[in-house]
Amino acid sequence: MLISYNWIKSYIKDIPEPEKLAELLTFKLCEVEGVEEKDNGDAILDLNILPDRAHDLLSHRGIAREIAGLLKLPFKENNFEEKEIQSESTDLEIDVQSPLCRRYMGRIIKNVKVGPSPVWLKEKIESIGQRSINNIVDLSNFIMFDLGQPIHTFDLDKLESPKLIIRNANEGEKIELLGFEKMGDATKERNAILSSSELVIADEKDALVIAGVKGGRKAEVDKNTQNIIIEVANFDPVAIRKTAGKYNIKTDASKRYENEISPELCKDAMEKISYYIKEICKDAEIEELVDIYNQKPEVKKVSFESDYISKVLGLKIEAEDIKKILGDYNYEYEVNGNNFSVVIPSWRLDLNIPADFAEEIGRIYGYEKVEAILPTGIPEAKDNDIWKKICLAKNKLVNDGYQEVVNSVFRNRGQVSVLAAASDKSNLRDNLKDGLKESIELNIKNLPLLQGNEVKVFEVGTVFLKDKEQINVAYGDKKNINELSLEDYYERAKDGFSDDSLVYIPKNDHDFQYFKPWSNFPFIVRDIAVWLPEGIPPEKLINIYKSFGTELLVKEPTLFDSFTKDGRTSFAYRLVFQSDDKTLTDEEINIIMDNITKKIVDLGYEVR
């Protein structure tokens, strides 16, 4: 969520510089993924709001409240001048027929003038990456990003009557939806066919809005709109989530609803938007509020002991410390010795159990104060048998000269498949053999680049059969591949082999080198055999190959043949050339080989 530094300042003046603030938030609240300083003196912070705090922190007020608590600064829930709204009687009727609507507040405002937003509003909206549309839409968005409460507006004159019905849709009912702002093209339209599990806001004839998810065309506010209905409502999060998922419409509003927000928030949002509409449209006539509040949540209390907090954190926290923290956040609480009973503010839907306060107290007090202490009193326990069998199988296969591969579980064929894979391979392997076969083919092609002179591979892994999964062991070479279950392999192997130790790269391995990536360009192999007189070691040749082979020589030259005749020994070496950035030509390698040959001849040896 993008947060404007200056917007936060409208709640609390004395906040640290943006970078400092970002650091504070990262260690005490949530990660700040970026800070962008703007030319106009503002700064935009990109906060990664965690899902359990989406209830209250997808809003500038929520963030400001946190900052005030963390920095022990005074905080006012309202950052605007509250004025008594002179409201006039209303004809608005609201009929909430579905339990999926927890609260519905509506208000008619007449005689508004839809037009461009004033500069301050446009700047505010644009500062956090939103597009300015018109004063009414911008105000709704402004309040949503300010308080976290979505707001919808209807053109009153487009309704059948001044009555809104909040009901489940009729099966097959159609609605013409407004364009997708995210696509940057507000004229793009889409029709939806609704089902009875979906909640709509309707007039006496048609569905006007898919509640909490997307507005419809019929009652859209446009430049000619004069009279509007403001909706500030609260809906069932699961229903919103399902609907938004079904139509694949994720809006800033649906995101807030599906993460759940408190219905208590409606009141503040309605007051604030009414105030600002009156500010922007001086002639607006504000009518009385209609508030259907069917599901008012009870006030929660959570009790915990300070000793419990200390025990969870592994750090002694005194009751006095907890009192200070609760005070800084303006919590209402009672304390009895070490026992705290805290009244949970309506917006903190995430605080339900004592463990939640271990987090609250811990993060505010400072996790850096928690020392690293190794646990004691862990009883000795045996490793899982399957694990030991896997270790034994791998060790035995390595001992038998096999190299381990780990192939992908996803294949073109199989008895079990996954839904909607991000790749074309949506089946799960039902054997290891097919993968090993491909691996052997691949590695035989690369044999000159590998150690050794044959390819022997194995894999230990899960295969997926129609009604079960099973761990298999497969091993083989180009002639033959064996595959059997881990159990069977173990039964056969265990009598002659018992090593199930854990093999890893020794810590004192002095030859250790980091992983060397390889080139994807083709390699060229050249063999060279040289007669050396008695007493001349073949290392002499290796040194020549390495120094004249240039950086294109990718591997230690390998001796593949040697024999002695008439006091001389023939050493045949295989040289492998490969470039990191191009396909080599024979001509290039010929030059290198000529240089090598010349050097050898100059030394008086004979190239065969």
Next chain:
Amino acid sequence: MMQEGYKKGGLHPLTLITNEAVTIFKEMGFAVEQGPELEDEWHNFDALNVPKDHPARDMQDTFFIKGKPGIVLRTHTSSSQIRYMENLVKNGGNPPFAIVVPGKVFRNEATDANHEMQFYQIEGLVVGKDFSVANMKGVLLEFFKKFFEGEEVDIRIRPSFFPFVEPGFEVDLRRGEKWIELLGAGMVHPNVLKNCGIDGEKYQGFAFGMGLDRLMKMKLKVNDIRVSYQGDLRVNQF
């Protein structure tokens, strides 16, 4: 005829890294657990306090199995920890215990140099009467000190959220001067213990999970984790 002697075979670097990680945890008293790769939603989600139709399920892109509603490819090895606790209780056992589960997990996401649809994790779970955040830090710091032996390392924790823990943490690792975000951890949520039949008022503990591919990348300086899963023996360099 003289020939370079046939070398004995070799292990895949992921196995070497896994074995090293497991060894370090075993030295701290952990036992190794295993579990299935196909899981039901109970073990992969519900028991871990990730309810159906909750936005928290979006935190992971899950592979669902065709024609088998409620069955998924596990998105973490935490599911095996649930199985372990259920079995422990069924057999009349109780905490304390400390287990690690290394294994293959799956995420339905686009692949790149840092992401594969399959990868390896190691997750730890320690439950007893008073295992704390301090102990969690102790275990993780000890792990990294040994895993990156010879280097100067430190860890720090920041607030985070995973449904199966409370409090939840992001753990950063410092090697030399630089901090990097490396793993998720936290105190086991009382609901998770309760779901397995363990009294969450009497017992508490911590859990953590990290990517073994990532550890391999860091330790061996592998630039692209995808090379691991291509059956190419050129990865077996160690």
